[in-house]
Amino acid sequence: MSDFSSLKKRRKVKETRSFVAAGTTSQTGTSTGTRDVPLPSKLDHDEEGEPNAMEVDSDASHEKSRQGNTSAITPLSRDGLYASLPPTLDVRMSTGELGNGRGIYSKYYRKPGDVLLSIKPHVAALSNEHLEEYCSNCCAPKTTSLRRCTGCKLLHYCDSKCQTNDWSFHRHECLAIQKWSASASAESSGPAHVPGDAIRCLGRILWRKQKLGHESIWVRRFGLQRKIHNSELFQAREIDSLQSHRTSLSKDPNSQGSQVYTQLAHAVVRFLGLKSPEELAEYGINNAAELVDLVSRFTINTFTISTPALAPLGACVSPLVALINHSCDPNAVVVFPRASAHSKKEDEPLMQVIALKHITPDEEILTAYIDTTFPRENRQKILQETYHFTCRCHLCVLPPNHSPDMREAIWCPNKCGGVCALPTEENSLTRCNRCKAPVKDTDAVLDAVRVGQEALHKAEALQFTNPKKSIQLTTKLVPILVSVGLVPAAYPLLALSRLCASLLISHLLPADSNVEEVFSPEIQAAQHGTPTKHTPEEQQEALDDAIRAATRASSGLSQILTEGHPVRGVALAELGKLLTVDEPHPTYIEPPIKDASPAGTPAGASPSPSPLMMHSQLKAPPYPPSGPPRLKLAYETLVRARTELMIGFGSGKNEGGQVGQQVRQLAVDVEKELMVWKTGVKNALDDRPKPAKK
Numbered sequence: 001m002s003d004f005s006s007l008k009k010r011r012k013v014k015e016t017r018s019f020v021a022a023g024t025t026s027q028t029g030t031s032t033g034t035r036d037v038p039l040p041s042k043l044d045h046d047e048e049g050e051p052n053a054m055e056v057d058s059d060a061s062h063e064k065s066r067q068g069n070t071s072a073i074t075p076l077s078r079d080g081l082y083a084s085l086p087p088t089l090d091v092r093m094s095t096g097e098l099g100n101g102r103g104i105y106s107k108y109y110r111k112p113g114d115v116l117l118s119i120k121p122h123v124a125a126l127s128n129e130h131l132e133e134y135c136s137n138c139c140a141p142k143t144t145s146l147r148r149c150t151g152c153k154l155l156h157y158c159d160s161k162c163q164t165n166d167w168s169f170h171r172h173e174c175l176a177i178q179k180w181s182a183s184a185s186a187e188s189s190g191p192a193h194v195p196g197d198a199i200r201c202l203g204r205i206l207w208r209k210q211k212l213g214h215e216s217i218w219v220r221r222f223g224l225q226r227k228i229h230n231s232e233l234f235q236a237r238e239i240d241s242l243q244s245h246r247t248s249l250s251k252d253p254n255s256q257g258s259q260v261y262t263q264l265a266h267a268v269v270r271f272l273g274l275k276s277p278e279e280l281a282e283y284g285i286n287n288a289a290e291l292v293d294l295v296s297r298f299t300i301n302t303f304t305i306s307t308p309a310l311a312p313l314g315a316c317v318s319p320l321v322a323l324i325n326h327s328c329d330p331n332a333v334v335v336f337p338r339a340s341a342h343s344k345k346e347d348e349p350l351m352q353v354i355a356l357k358h359i360t361p362d363e364e365i366l367t368a369y370i371d372t373t374f375p376r377e378n379r380q381k382i383l384q385e386t387y388h389f390t391c392r393c394h395l396c397v398l399p400p401n402h403s404p405d406m407r408e409a410i411w412c413p414n415k416c417g418g419v420c421a422l423p424t425e426e427n428s429l430t431r432c433n434r435c436k437a438p439v440k441d442t443d444a445v446l447d448a449v450r451v452g453q454e455a456l457h458k459a460e461a462l463q464f465t466n467p468k469k470s471i472q473l474t475t476k477l478v479p480i481l482v483s484v485g486l487v488p489a490a491y492p493l494l495a496l497s498r499l500c501a502s503l504l505i506s507h508l509l510p511a512d513s514n515v516e517e518v519f520s521p522e523i524q525a526a527q528h529g530t531p532t533k534h535t536p537e538e539q540q541e542a543l544d545d546a547i548r549a550a551t552r553a554s555s556g557l558s559q560i561l562t563e564g565h566p567v568r569g570v571a572l573a574e575l576g577k578l579l580t581v582d583e584p585h586p587t588y589i590e591p592p593i594k595d596a597s598p599a600g601t602p603a604g605a606s607p608s609p610s611p612l613m614m615h616s617q618l619k620a621p622p623y624p625p626s627g628p629p630r631l632k633l634a635y636e637t638l639v640r641a642r643t644e645l646m647i648g649f650g651s652g653k654n655e656g657g658q659v660g661q662q663v664r665q666l667a668v669d670v671e672k673e674l675m676v677w678k679t680g681v682k683n684a685l686d687d688r689p690k691p692a693k694k
């Protein structure tokens, strides 16, 4: 149940893997394609006896040719960085007009839920707000207490083993943090007292570079095999092998992106305590351009470490996983499932790439770098600004006469079950894809979408400082967007519904009943001040509102994300858990037993209608249901959640990760409760006075 505590944190998810938020990067950046990617020489291939590139007859390259893609796909030698790839995967280089540089390809057929790659990130840093709650070595959450570093008094660890394991990094970092904090205190307008996670992560990368130097295991592998050149040594160091987009930025040094890079570069130099740029040489950085390169590599190739329930915790770098290219409709996903049966504590945080779809031999593994619930234009903008490329996946390059993408759709005005593309300012003409009925009042739709977008931005900005206002905005706008016909997955309805659901859950009124037990102290602490006592009816209303919002969010996600996507699985798990919360004021009344007069009802008189009975006379049943039907719905939702989590967080030993395992246990408990209820009803029926025999 404690996973609810992660909801508030999850609202902070940028869902882009990048450190630099989309809005803070260059507005003008253009893709540099694959110019910066170091290509292993032909000699390497021959020496290693790898198959000749052009002999590979991959389905993936056929697929690209069918689409008119002129790219050629060449396997790369499994040397250096690539040597640690499992034998089931390959690194290949896709060049040409539509090439996307190096990428990871599957050599075999894989099914949804298969773990494709498990790896501990090279470096990781928790974000500032999590330093006291999570171990800085293994990223485990605090259970009882964590040990604080006596030097910097900032980082915390599970135990002395975790502290020792992190010491090779923290040795340098500890002093740097102390110096940073001291100088920040001295300068009133100076930097924040604690360096951010991006700065600490970059610091760790540089200390690692300094330590490994020419001793990098990959360098030694190269060195043993043949005489090496300095340039190869440089390439062999993991971080240097990552893609950089420095040249795109340098085209416009005044762009916001360039400025962010420059600021980060300055902050890192300050963090390392360097006096002159020459001192960077011992970290393998010889000039300013190389420093910007490092920052660019970091920005493009960084992952967000998340809890098993997808709440963001910090940043990490894994050069191998960073080789995976992007698609807005990915066939794989990167997660940190903390599947206890599978992972050892010393391997945590264990980063896993999991198949979301069936993957055929020679197919490229593709993950999403950004939140794919956004519409095409927003996705393209973020990808261009942060990653400097134009996505050409099938969602970005829709074929002519395609059916509308549910991210940008409204229901048919004739309610035939079909959908129409969301009208735009440029093209307000839109028809149902099924019955061809035109949408008449497109202005009302356009206005609602515009107001919805504004409210979303405001609600996002206010969610931590003024959550009540944020709840008001989201709850007000959702029905407006629904009334003009937006489908649950459409933008901004889905984004508002998700935000609304997470805010309502975080601010559920603590009830006298077990709501208090279900929601963690963090959730309760999120409510400012002493909670006012609310009536059971108000508590029930708040719980039901949260369930309705979570249902809307979950159905929107199901319209656009692949079955088994972890975001879908976690949303369903949250809904299932909410449905299991004891109702503070249930509206359920036992349905009357047909052949017996209800107690206290005079024979012949009709009983006063119960809320349930009143509702049952209406067409749509009340939602959420109350009493045992609610418990039954909770059970079904948890079972569905478990099926999806078994894909998104890995099947087999992973068992759907930590959340999948918790959901399974909850489903078992609910099933038992349902059995008790059924037995109770059966006993009550058996105990009824039997009608006298005639």
Ligand SMILES: C[S@@+](CC[C@H](N)C(=O)[O-])C[C@H]1O[C@@H](n2cnc3c(N)ncnc32)[C@H](O)[C@@H]1O
Residues within 6 Å of the ligand: 033, 037, 099, 100, 101, 102, 103, 242, 243, 245, 300, 301, 322, 323, 324, 325, 326, 327, 387, 388, 389, 390, 391, 392
């Ligand atoms: C994390 S790296 C992925 C590995 C990269 N291809 C390489 O060779 O190192 C991200 C960069 O790869 C390229 N990339 C990733 N996905 C792409 C796509 N779908 N289309 C074009 N370029 C892509 C972009 O240059 C992007 O900035």
